[in-house]
Amino acid sequence: MGSFRAELLILRKYAAYRVLLAITLAVTALLGYVLPYISYRSSSVDSRRATDLADLLPGHTVASLLSAIPFWFGMLALILGALMFGGEYGWGTLKTTLMQQPGRSRLLLAKLAAMGLALALTLIAVSVIAVACGVPIALAEGADKSLPPAWDLARGFGAGWLILAVWAMLGAMLAVASRGTALAIGLGIMYGLVFEGLLSGFREQISVLDALSHAFLRTNAYSLAKPLGATAEQGGGPGGFSGPFVEAWQALLVLVIYLGIFSGACAVMLRRRDVA
Amino acid sequence: MQEGSKMSPIDRQSGSDFVIETAGLTKRYGKRGVLAVDDLCLRVRRGEVYGLVGPNGAGKTTAMRMLVGLMRPTSGTARVLGRPAGTSGSLTGVGAMIEAPDFYPFLTGRDNLRVMAEHADVAPERVGAVLAQVELTSRADDRFGTYSMGMKQRLGVAAALLKDPELLILDEPTTGLDPAGIAEMRVLLRRLGQGMRTVLLSSHLMTEVEQTCDRVGVIRRGRIVAEGTLSELRGRAELQVRALPLERALQIVSALAYVDGVRSDDGMLVIRVGTDRAGEINRALVTNGVDVTELTPVHPSLEGVFLRLVREDEESDG
Numbered sequence: 315m316g317s318f319r320a321e322l323l324i325l326r327k328y329a330a331y332r333v334l335l336a337i338t339l340a341v342t343a344l345l346g347y348v349l350p351y352i353s354y355r356s357s358s359v360d361s362r363r364a365t366d367l368a369d370l371l372p373g374h375t376v377a378s379l380l381s382a383i384p385f386w387f388g389m390l391a392l393i394l395g396a397l398m399f400g401g402e403y404g405w406g407t408l409k410t411t412l413m414q415q416p417g418r419s420r421l422l423l424a425k426l427a428a429m430g431l432a433l434a435l436t437l438i439a440v441s442v443i444a445v446a447c448g449v450p451i452a453l454a455e456g457a458d459k460s461l462p463p464a465w466d467l468a469r470g471f472g473a474g475w476l477i478l479a480v481w482a483m484l485g486a487m488l489a490v491a492s493r494g495t496a497l498a499i500g501l502g503i504m505y506g507l508v509f510e511g512l513l514s515g516f517r518e519q520i521s522v523l524d525a526l527s528h529a530f531l532r533t534n535a536y537s538l539a540k541p542l543g544a545t546a547e548q549g550g551g552p553g554g555f556s557g558p559f560v561e562a563w564q565a566l567l568v569l570v571i572y573l574g575i576f577s578g579a580c581a582v583m584l585r586r587r588d589v590a
Numbered sequence: 591m592q593e594g595s596k597m598s599p600i601d602r603q604s605g606s607d608f609v610i611e612t613a614g615l616t617k618r619y620g621k622r623g624v625l626a627v628d629d630l631c632l633r634v635r636r637g638e639v640y641g642l643v644g645p646n647g648a649g650k651t652t653a654m655r656m657l658v659g660l661m662r663p664t665s666g667t668a669r670v671l672g673r674p675a676g677t678s679g680s681l682t683g684v685g686a687m688i689e690a691p692d693f694y695p696f697l698t699g700r701d702n703l704r705v706m707a708e709h710a711d712v713a714p715e716r717v718g719a720v721l722a723q724v725e726l727t728s729r730a731d732d733r734f735g736t737y738s739m740g741m742k743q744r745l746g747v748a749a750a751l752l753k754d755p756e757l758l759i760l761d762e763p764t765t766g767l768d769p770a771g772i773a774e775m776r777v778l779l780r781r782l783g784q785g786m787r788t789v790l791l792s793s794h795l796m797t798e799v800e801q802t803c804d805r806v807g808v809i810r811r812g813r814i815v816a817e818g819t820l821s822e823l824r825g826r827a828e829l830q831v832r833a834l835p836l837e838r839a840l841q842i843v844s845a846l847a848y849v850d851g852v853r854s855d856d857g858m859l860v861i862r863v864g865t866d867r868a869g870e871i872n873r874a875l876v877t878n879g880v881d882v883t884e885l886t887p888v889h890p891s892l893e894g895v896f897l898r899l900v901r902e903d904e905e906s907d908g
Contacts, residue, residue, distance in 0.1 A: 316709060320706075320709050323697075323701065327696060405692055406692030410693060413660070413687075414710040590655075
């Protein structure tokens, strides 16, 4: 518990985490609610679609957030993971900490637990912001302001946390591998944006790529979120995703395997390598 | 052997007089890379302040990293406080500062120590105590990033003291300090080395070692090339004599049976003889018509000894 408390203290005072949290909340409010609602109100009454408004109501919170989590919030989670683990190399504090006797496994577990808690708190904060934005819209439009059922909230929270945890662990693993932050963030974003994105573009022409794309992080993240009402951004933009989709149970299994692989790789590298 | 309450149960069981024992400790970077530590045999006794001196790149830091488990040896063994080096059991009684003191720049000095105390399972009350011990209380609530080099070094020592360790390992603790900071650190080191605590200190500054250490190991190319107390390493004092004519003085002194050796150096005679013989030497020269204008006992500096040892080691390497 001591090392876990130490990691929480670091995280609490780490400005970068607060900046990431602020960005996530601002993106949620601005891109998820404020701009879509302004757009909805700006269009003529005849061209307004009921679904556009429904997406902004509190009852749609889980689906709205899960639409952003597989990629956009995933990228922010990747940055958090890279900062939490890579920072220790950049500041040289891994050496200072290990000399205090916690042991490498204990340190890793403490960091993972602190990161998991940070992701959970982020999800709660984002949900609160989403509801805080959705309720006034519902009141202004005289629409239903009830929240989603508790079971949907719990499933959404679980799915969202798992997706964020996988991205964050990818960032952490890259940070430990590269013993730093900058390269890890660069590689992680390149992987998410370029590798998965570009290869997916050729999957209809090349069968091997089609099979490969079923194992992609985004494929499985969107597939896990889809049954809860999430929709992927269409088109060729950086966050665009048009499939393939796999069964939800398969997506869950693949994401858990990814989490295990990334954590295991982190553990092996931390335990085996010298600390200079 | 000194006994005391600071001995851990493990050491009482092992009954070892040495808190650090290495045998054939070797570290090679990469399969065919640099041999940083080569068959190092180091033994540090309980309660002493041991200085590991050597030029830059001699292997001091690498050896210390292996002692605290930051690096694994390529071969050989190291035991610290009776347990394999770097294991949780051995680190319980070890406080260390290896190379520059590194902490979280956005945390205050106090918060940095709180983090380290949590990792070490040390009561938070120790934080205030060690801050006072290194005289950093007044700046404890400032961010580490704003500290001067001297304050950073003192915070590093404070972190090493959190566990009230039996063994303190400090790597070049005065590096980067100004003369005032070096003097302050020396006073602190002397204070820390009092009583039952064992201190292993590395440095390439001979004056620092001369003023702080009980015993010294000279390391070069990863090996100990000489070891002993300061007086053992320095050897006997010599007599420096300025006399005229010098050639005649050299003949007279060379003929004296109790003189171990004499050489002419920079217009003076340097005589290897006990300093209690100064009067006899003076008398022998004067009665034989030599004018003695200066006669001074000279204690070889550790720096001189160190340079001689390194030179001899280089010559023996061919």
